[in-house]
Amino acid sequence: MSEPPLDITHLTTVLPDGDADLTFLLTEMAWDDRMRARRTASFGVPYNYSGQRYDSVDMPPRIAAIADRAARCAGHPFNNPRISLTFRLFAT
Numbered sequence: 001m002s003e004p005p006l007d008i009t010h011l012t013t014v015l016p017d018g019d020a021d022l023t024f025l026l027t028e029m030a031w032d033d034r035m036r037a038r039r040t041a042s043f044g045v046p047y048n049y050s051g052q053r054y055d056s057v058d059m060p061p062r063i064a065a066i067a068d069r070a071a072r073c074a075g076h077p078f079n080n081p082r083i084s085l086t087f088r089l090f091a092t
Helices: 018-027 061-074
Strands: 038-042 082-086
Touching: 018 061, 018 082
Parallel strands: none
Antiparallel strands: 038 082
């Protein structure tokens, strides 16, 4: 069986300051550590997934700007950006 073709477009200008966005996520984000495999953050309307319940939380301005840019690219708004940060440990 062959793999289905992927229709992927890499939009390099969507995040004009991606390094600053990543720094914000890594240094200023209030992460939820309830899940063992990853840290999460959820904004906008409540989002409940995999036994986890998230309250409604206003989007920080930087997250709102990213959600707005993503909405313009996708052609529809996003009412809940949920962010996951996964750490992988590698044996040496």
